[in-house]
Structure formats: C-alpha cells, structure tokens
Amino acid sequence: MARINQTPFEADIIDLGPDGRGIARRPVDHPHAGKTVLIAGALAGERVMARQTGRSREYDQAETVDVLQASPERVEPRCPHFGVCGGCSLQHMAGDRQIVAKARVLADDFERVGPVRPEAWLPPLTGTAWGYRRKGRFSVRRVEKKGKTLVGFRERDARFVAELRECHTVIPALGSRIQALATLVDGMDARAAIPQIEFAAGDDAIALVVRHLEPLGDRDQAALVAFAQEHGFAVFLQPKGIDSVAPLWPPDPKLSFRLAPWDVELEFQPLDFIQVNAGLNAKMIAHALELLDVQPGERVLDLFCGLGNFSLPLGRSASEVVGVEGDAGLVARARENAVRNGMAHVSFHVADLATDLSQEPWMVAGFDRLLLDPARAGALEVLQQLPLEGIKRIVYVSCHPGSLARDAAYLVNERGWYLRAAGVMDMFPHTAHVESIAVFDPALPAL
Known part of the structure; x- marks a missing residue:
C-alpha cells in the first residue's frame, strides 16, 4: 500500500x-x-x-x-489533553449543541434504518457535563523510550496510551489523581505486567481493579495498600479472568449507590455493569418510570435488568416486577439487592435473551408493561418471540440508536405497534455516544 x-x-x-x-x-x-x-x-x-x-x-x-x-x-476545550486522548471527541463543541447533534443522529437513524418516525420528540435529558464518569478503564503501558509508565485512556490512535495528568470527565476524586496513579505503577516491580486499571465508584468508595499478568510481590502490594490508604481508594487485584477479582485493601470493601427518590440502595462488584453517569442515571430512571406509567396492580417485565437499576425503583409502584438478565453474577446480586430493599415482589431470573425463551417459567404469565435496556446489539431476538398481547406500553432504553431504530421498525412494521415518542439522554457528555429512550403503544390512538 x-x-x-x-x-x-x-x-x-x-x-x-x-x-x-x-x-x-x-x-x-x-x-x-x-x-x-x-x-x-x-x-x-x-x-x-x-x-x-x-x-x-x-x-x-x-x-x-x-x-x-x-x-x-x-468552544475552547477544557481539557489540556483533548485532541490526543480518545476519551472525548466533542469538547470543542458547545455543550448545548452537542445534545442537539446527538438528537439528529437518533432522528437520522430512525429515518435511515426504519424508516420510522415518532409522533413526538421528547425533550433531551441532560445533567452535569463534567466530573460525571464513575466507571471506566485506564490502559497502562510502560514506555522505555520515555522512561515512564503511562496511565490513561487510549489516544485517538488506539495503538497508543494517552499520557494524562488529569481528566475532567472522570469523577474529580480520581480524575485529579491520574498522574499520582501513574507514578505509583511506575515504581512497582511488576509495572510492565500491568495492562489496565479499571475503576468504579459507589457513593462512599472508589474501587481500582489492577489487572496484573504476573504475581505481585509483597513490596508492590504494600505500595498499592499505601496508595489506597492515602487517597481513600479500595484496591482489588485481578490476576486472571473476572472471577479472579479479589480485594487487597480494605479486606471487605462495600460498593453501593442509592437511588434516593425510591429509597433503594444497590450494591455491586467493581466489574459489574453500572451506568457511567450517576446523576443522569437517576434522571433517566425517573423519566422511564414516568413514561411507562405503571398503574396499581400491574405486572412489569424488565429485560436486560442488570443489578435491578430499573426493576427495584419499579417495585415501588408495580404489584410485581420480573427482571431478566443473561449474566448470572448480576442476577445473583440483583436478588440480594431485592432482599436488602425489602422487595419480595421483585424477582430476577437468568436467561440468554437471544435464545429460545418459550420454556422459561417467567414467560408463562402475562405482563402489563415492558421495559427494555439492552446492550448495543439491541433486543430484536427477544422481541421476535415475546407474546406482546396484553402489554399496554413498552419503554425502550437504548445505548445505540441504530439498533433502537431497527427494533422500532420491527415493532411498528411487523407487530403493529405505534412509536409514540423518542428522545436522547446525555449519558456521556463530550463524547459521540448517544443514549436514547423510546415509548411504544400497542396501536394508533383513536381519532
């Protein structure tokens, strides 16, 4: 070439x-x-x-x-690393225009992939634009030519790790300490065997998960403990796969976040999926529940339910909530969260939602409302086999506008549903990521 x-x-x-x-x-x-x-x-x-x-x-x-x-x-980018670091792509664009651009991406995908068009566009859901990111992964690389260890997100050229001093989108307690974290790793004997450090923040603790490809000696472990104590972090070690993650210090750390409007607390493990933006997550839940409009005595199905992020708040108004998720670990912790929050009427089940579900016991009884929050691949496989008769409303939360548009086209064109409204939510300010929500009714409204 x-x-x-x-x-x-x-x-x-x-x-x-x-x-x-x-x-x-x-x-x-x-x-x-x-x-x-x-x-x-x-x-x-x-x-x-x-x-x-x-x-x-x-x-x-x-x-x-x-x-x-x-x-x-x-506008002038706030972060000195913008343009090199690949963590953000839109800091040079005014914040109120970023969400407009994301709304247009959603509209274009509805038109191009569907084509479908909502009856109404929901006002964009926005929150704090800086210091919002409570979960993510830093890459780590020892660069001998520079004589230092780099800790940061990947550069725009993903072959390289960005040398970060700070990050303005990561929660401040960690975003201001990236250079200190790099100095820590650089002083470790195993610095060349640490490819990544994941982070996850609850309300009262920030967890760092150190992936290491060779065992850490006593000196390295002592350095990590000292760093955690100095900065108030919880440190976990990950020598192999996800199941190998274990706390180093403190011995039994607790990670959790509260959803105060519903008097709900969710505990989680550091590699569990949680929404990146805590403030926007609470707004999103309130928005979704308002749109779903659950009535007393109704039964709700929550697919791709994770830890119970929507299921447990739904439990405050629905007579029964059934959450279904493919990750057995998440389901186990969702069940524990239901017990912890005193919600015996909220149940959780493990199922691969891309496979045949006809024999699943939770499929037998009907539901009044359906909420979906799938991964990027969308929910087409499960929608194609769900008996939708009797369901009064569907609310679909999406992290990929293309798959939402495809699934909306299926519901509208093949199942006879009606796309009442859709809109965007700014879960990831300063990035091109488009989070969105759509509301479906079973038929066109009467004239």
Whole structure:
C-alpha cells in the first residue's frame, strides 16, 4: 500500500458524523474526487486545514491541523489533553449543541434504518457535563523510550496510551489523581505486567481493579495498600479472568449507590455493569418510570435488568416486577439487592435473551408493561418471540440508536405497534455516544 500523503490540505466541513468527526468531500481536482473524508476535531460549517491519517475503500481519515473559519458552535476545550486522548471527541463543541447533534443522529437513524418516525420528540435529558464518569478503564503501558509508565485512556490512535495528568470527565476524586496513579505503577516491580486499571465508584468508595499478568510481590502490594490508604481508594487485584477479582485493601470493601427518590440502595462488584453517569442515571430512571406509567396492580417485565437499576425503583409502584438478565453474577446480586430493599415482589431470573425463551417459567404469565435496556446489539431476538398481547406500553432504553431504530421498525412494521415518542439522554457528555429512550403503544390512538 502506498504511503499516505500527509501534506496538509484545506477542507470544507459539510456535516458532523455520528462519531463526532467532521465530514468533507475530496474536491473535483483530487484523484478520488467526491470521496468522503472524516476529520477529527472539525465541526459542520467550518473550513479547516487537515492532515490525512488513514484510509479505507469507503472513506479517508484525517485530523484538524488548523481552523481557518470556525463554527459559532466551537468552544475552547477544557481539557489540556483533548485532541490526543480518545476519551472525548466533542469538547470543542458547545455543550448545548452537542445534545442537539446527538438528537439528529437518533432522528437520522430512525429515518435511515426504519424508516420510522415518532409522533413526538421528547425533550433531551441532560445533567452535569463534567466530573460525571464513575466507571471506566485506564490502559497502562510502560514506555522505555520515555522512561515512564503511562496511565490513561487510549489516544485517538488506539495503538497508543494517552499520557494524562488529569481528566475532567472522570469523577474529580480520581480524575485529579491520574498522574499520582501513574507514578505509583511506575515504581512497582511488576509495572510492565500491568495492562489496565479499571475503576468504579459507589457513593462512599472508589474501587481500582489492577489487572496484573504476573504475581505481585509483597513490596508492590504494600505500595498499592499505601496508595489506597492515602487517597481513600479500595484496591482489588485481578490476576486472571473476572472471577479472579479479589480485594487487597480494605479486606471487605462495600460498593453501593442509592437511588434516593425510591429509597433503594444497590450494591455491586467493581466489574459489574453500572451506568457511567450517576446523576443522569437517576434522571433517566425517573423519566422511564414516568413514561411507562405503571398503574396499581400491574405486572412489569424488565429485560436486560442488570443489578435491578430499573426493576427495584419499579417495585415501588408495580404489584410485581420480573427482571431478566443473561449474566448470572448480576442476577445473583440483583436478588440480594431485592432482599436488602425489602422487595419480595421483585424477582430476577437468568436467561440468554437471544435464545429460545418459550420454556422459561417467567414467560408463562402475562405482563402489563415492558421495559427494555439492552446492550448495543439491541433486543430484536427477544422481541421476535415475546407474546406482546396484553402489554399496554413498552419503554425502550437504548445505548445505540441504530439498533433502537431497527427494533422500532420491527415493532411498528411487523407487530403493529405505534412509536409514540423518542428522545436522547446525555449519558456521556463530550463524547459521540448517544443514549436514547423510546415509548411504544400497542396501536394508533383513536381519532
């Protein structure tokens, strides 16, 4: 393959792509006239100088070198690492415009994938834009040429680890201590055998899970304990797979978060899935429950229920809630959470929701309301086999607008449901991630 020509070139940005990169076209005098170029750091309506960084058959990739004509939506990024670190892609765009761009991604996917269109658009759900990230994974790499160990998110070029001093999207108690964490690891004997450190924060504790590919000696373990005590962290070690995670200090740490409006507390393990943004999560739950509109005496099915993030708040209004999840560990902890919160009428079951569910006992009795919160792949397989007769409303929470649009098209075009409303929720400010919610009714409303 020929070497990429990295001579800077001018480009007019005609649109913003769903991944947050500006979209341009090669000019008519270019050998590949009309070919799409995706340019990191550029906004719609801008003219920029860009440098090509990659190519494929469908499009070229580039990065902004200089902004010749700025969009009125452009702002100065708050983080000094923006543009190198791949953790954020939209810090150069005003926050109130980011959510507008995400709403357009959802609308475009409904139109392109469906095509379906909601009767109404829900107002965007937003929260705190900084210091919100309570869960994530830092990559770790010892770089001998630099004589240091790097701890951070991957760079835009994912082959490299960003050298971070701070992070403004991670919760401040950790985001301000990334350099201290890197110094800690750099002083360890096993520094070259630590590929990642995951973090998860509850209301009262922040857990660091240190993945290590060789056993840690006493000196390294003592260093980790001292760091945890100094900064108030809980440290876990992970020598192998997820099942090998065990606390180093303190001996029996507790991770939990409260959902105060429903007087619910959820305990979790450090590698369990929890929503990244605690403030937005509480708003999302309230939003979803309001849209689901559970009435007294009704039975609710919560699919992809995880730890009970929606199931347990639903238990405050529904006569019975059935939560179903494929991860047995999450279900075990969801059951413990139900007991801890005194909710005997909320039950949890393990099931692979992409397989035949006809023999599952929880499928036998009917449900009045359905809530879904699937992973990126969506919920098509389970929707195709669910008996939807008798269900009065479906609320679908989505972390991928394309799969939501596909599943909405199935419900509307093949099952006769009606897409009443949809909207976006800013779970990940300053990134291109689009979280959304949709409401379905069983038939068109009477005229």
